[in-house]
Amino acid sequence: MENIIREGDDVLLYLDKRRSYLVRIERQKRIHTHKGFIDLTGLIGREFGTRIHSNKGVEFIAFKPTIRDYIFKISRRTQIIYPKDISLIVFFSGIEPGSRVVEGGTGAGALTAALASYVRPSGKVYSYEIRREFLEVAAENLRRIGMIDYVELKNRDLTEGIEERDVDAVILDMATPWLVVPHAYEALRGSGAFVSFSPTVDQVVKTVEALRQYGFAGIETFESMFRGMQIERGRTRPETLMTGHTGYITVARKALK
Amino acid sequence: MENIIREGDDVLLYLDKRRSYLVRIERQKRIHTHKGFIDLTGLIGREFGTRIHSNKGVEFIAFKPTIRDYIFKISRRTQIIYPKDISLIVFFSGIEPGSRVVEGGTGAGALTAALASYVRPSGKVYSYEIRREFLEVAAENLRRIGMIDYVELKNRDLTEGIEERDVDAVILDMATPWLVVPHAYEALRGSGAFVSFSPTVDQVVKTVEALRQYGFAGIETFESMFRGMQIERGRTRPETLMTGHTGYITVARKALK
C-alpha cells in the first residue's frame, strides 16, 4: 500500500493522546487548532508519519488514520461503541475476508466500518437501520473511510425479518436483540455466529432465552473491562479514569434442527 | 463459502462450554469421548451445525471451527494468549486484508493464525521464532487451520534485526520486546503500528521508554479484564471463575524523524 499523502487523503494530525484532528488534505487549506494553525499543503507528497509544525511552532504528527481513529471520531458525535467491544465482537463472530454479515442497527456506521474492513474485498456487510437520518450519516462516514463498497445499507426493521440467507454472522447492537433471534436463525448458515451487544442485564436474559428456544448452541455472555496504564519510571500506575461498563456481549452459533 | 462437511475437513464436536473435540473427518473413523463414541462417517455430506449422537445417545453439534476454536485448542497445549487479548492486538494494530505484518515470537502459532486470517489473501505475516521446535509445531498448526500460505515462518532472532521493510505492523509476544523497538522502527512504514503484549509491569516500562527514545508516538498501554456471565432467569450473575491477569498491551505508531 502506498504510504504518501495525496490530495483528498485523510490525515490524523496527532498532538497527544487527548488531542488529534482528522482532516482531509486539500491545497490551500489551513486547519486551526488550540496550538495554532497548520497549512495542509505542506503535507502533500510527504510520507504518512511525518512531523509538521503549526505556525506557533507546536509539533503534530500526520498519521494515516486507522479504522479505530475513524471510529473514535465518529463515536464522539453519536452513541458510543468502544474499541474494546468492537474488537471482541469482530473476533468472536469469526468473520474474515469474504464473510457475509448482517448487522443491525447501523447507527453512525462505526461497527459497520470495522466489519467491512475485515470482510473486504470479497465479503459484504448488510446493515439494517430503521432511522433514515442515521443511514445518511453512516453512508457519509463509510464513504469517507473507504468502506462503502463493501456495505449494503438497508432502511428496514431487522425485527421484522432478514432478507439474506446463508450468512456467516448476524451482529446486533440494538435495543431489542431477542426479537431478531428467530430471523437470525433463518438467515444464518449452519454453524454461523450470532453476536449481540447490550448494556443491560435484562436485555441479555431475554436474548439468551430466545437463543436457547430457537436452537442456538455455544451460547456465552461476557463483558470486558479496559483500563489504561500510566507508564513513567518511578511513577507507573493504572489510570484513575476508567469506563466502568459499556455492555455485555452475547455470542452463539446456529445448530441445525 | 461452502458449508458442507467433506472428508479432510476439521469439525468441532461441541458438547457444552467446557467440552468440545476438534477432529478431522475421515471415513471409518470413530472419535471416543467421555459420552461414548461418534462415527465421523455419518457427518460427511451434512451441513456444518448439524447434530449428531454418540453411541450412548448423547447429542453433539458439528460446528465449523473458527480461528478462536483452533486457538483455544492450540493454547491448551502450550502457553496461552487469550482471545480477549488477540482481539485487541488485531484491532489496535490496524491490520486489514493486504497488510504486511512482522510477528515475534511465533510460539505455537495461535496469534499468527489470527493475524493471517485477517491479512489474507493478499497480505502476509512474517513470523520470527528462535526456538526451532516451536516453528515445527506452528507450521503444523497453521497448515491445519489453512493459514500457512499467508505466513512466512522464520527461524531468526527478532532482537537482532528485521529483514522486511515498509511493513504495516510489528506485533510482539516475547520476553524482551524493548530490544526489538529499534528494529521495528526501521522495518515499519511511517505511521505503522507497534503492538506488544507483556505480562509484567517492568517489561512494559522498558518497552515504553524504548518507544519514546526511538521516535514512536501515540504510545498507550492498557489491560483488559474479561468476565463471563451466568445467564439464567432468576439466578443471573457474573461467573466466579475469572482470569485476573494475562498481560498488558502496548501500542504505538511510527512517527518519522
Added chain:
Amino acid sequence: MENIIREGDDVLLYLDKRRSYLVRIERQKRIHTHKGFIDLTGLIGREFGTRIHSNKGVEFIAFKPTIRDYIFKISRRTQIIYPKDISLIVFFSGIEPGSRVVEGGTGAGALTAALASYVRPSGKVYSYEIRREFLEVAAENLRRIGMIDYVELKNRDLTEGIEERDVDAVILDMATPWLVVPHAYEALRGSGAFVSFSPTVDQVVKTVEALRQYGFAGIETFESMFRGMQIERGRTRPETLMTGHTGYITVARKALK
C-alpha cells in the same frame, strides 16, 4: 494487650501465603505439617510473632490470629464470605463500639465474629439462623474467637420477624433478603443501616424494590473486585488467579414515614 503466648491461646503457625495452621497451644502437643512436626510447648511464654522450627528445620512464625485469620479458616469448611466483602459490609453499615446489630443468617459465624469484634464491649450482635446445626458450629467458632459474649444466637427465621427494636443496623447474608425488608424497617432506629449481600442480580432487584417500597432511602448497590499483586523487582505483575464474583452489596438507610 498482652502479647505473650499462654496455654489455651490460639496461634497461627505461618509458613507462607498458602500454608498456615491455626492451633491451640497445649503442653506436650505436637502439630504435624507437611514440613515436619512442631512442638507447641516451646512456644509457651514466648512473644507472638516468634519464629519456631519444625523437626525438619523449616521455619514457621507464630502469629496472633486476627479475625481475618479465623474467618479464613472458618470459610474453608463452609460457604464463603470474603474479607473484601466483610470489610465493606462493616464499614458501610456504620457500626462502631456500642452498636446493636441484627444479623442473618449466622452461617458458621464468620461475618458474626467480625461484627462482634467492632461493636464490643458494650454493643451486641443478634444473629438469626434457622438451621440449628449451623448455630452449633457458629457458637463453637465464636467461643474460640472470643466473641461469644457479644453475640446472641437465635434459632429463628428472620423472614418471619425481628424481635429487637431501635437497632443500628440489619445485616443480611441470606437467600431471600427482600422478605426481611419490612421487618428490618420495624427493627431499625431512624437513620439506621440496612446492608445485604447477594450473589445474583435477581436477588438485588427484588431487595432494592422492597427497600423503595418500605421507605428506605440512600439505596446503593455495588460490587468490589479484589486482585492480588506479585511484587518482585523486575517481574512485578497482577496475579493470574482472581475471584471474578462473590456478590453484590446493597446498602440503605431507614427514613421515617
Added chain:
Amino acid sequence: MENIIREGDDVLLYLDKRRSYLVRIERQKRIHTHKGFIDLTGLIGREFGTRIHSNKGVEFIAFKPTIRDYIFKISRRTQIIYPKDISLIVFFSGIEPGSRVVEGGTGAGALTAALASYVRPSGKVYSYEIRREFLEVAAENLRRIGMIDYVELKNRDLTEGIEERDVDAVILDMATPWLVVPHAYEALRGSGAFVSFSPTVDQVVKTVEALRQYGFAGIETFESMFRGMQIERGRTRPETLMTGHTGYITVARKALK
C-alpha cells in the same frame, strides 16, 4: 444511643445519591440548597431519619451522619481516600476496640477518624503529619466527628522515627512508606500489622523490598475495584462511571528476629 436531633448535632440532609448537605443544627439557622432553603429549627427534637421539606416543597431526609458521610465530605476538599480502601485497611490491619495504632500522614483526618471510631473508647490513634496546616484541618474535622479524644495528633516526621512502642498496627498513607518500615518494625509488637496505601507500582515495590529486608512476614499486596450498579427492573446494569484506580494496599506482620 440516643436518636433525637439536638442543637449542636450534625445532620446529613439527604436529597439523593449525588446531593446531600452536612450541617450543624442551630436555632434560627437556615440552610440554602438548590432546591430552596430548610429551616433547621424544625428538626430539633425530632428523630434522626425524619423527612423535612424545603420552602419549595422538596423533601430531604435528616440522616445521622456516619463516619463514611464525614469522610466523603472531608475528601471533597482535600486528597481522596476511598471508603473501599478505608474499609480494607481497617479490616486487614486487625484493629479493634482497644487497639493502639500509629498512622501517617494524617492529611485531613479522614482515615484517622475511621481508625479512631473502631479503637475507641480504650484504644488510641497516634497520627503523624509533617504539614502543620493539615494538622489543624484534621483537628477540626476530628473534633466535629467526635473522635478527637481517641487521637493524638503529632507534628512529626514518621520517616525519622516512631515514639510509641508495642503498638498493634502502623498504617501509612504517605509518599515514601518504605522509609518508615524500619521504624514500624521497632514500634510494633510481635505479630502486629503494617498496612500501607500507595498509588504507584514503584512505591509498592520499594515498600515490599523493605518489609522483606526488615523481617516482616505474611506480606501481601492487592488492589480493589469498586463498581456501582443501577438497579431498575428491566434496565439493571453496572454504572458507566467508575474509578479505575486509587491505590494498592500492602499488608504485613512483624515476625520477631
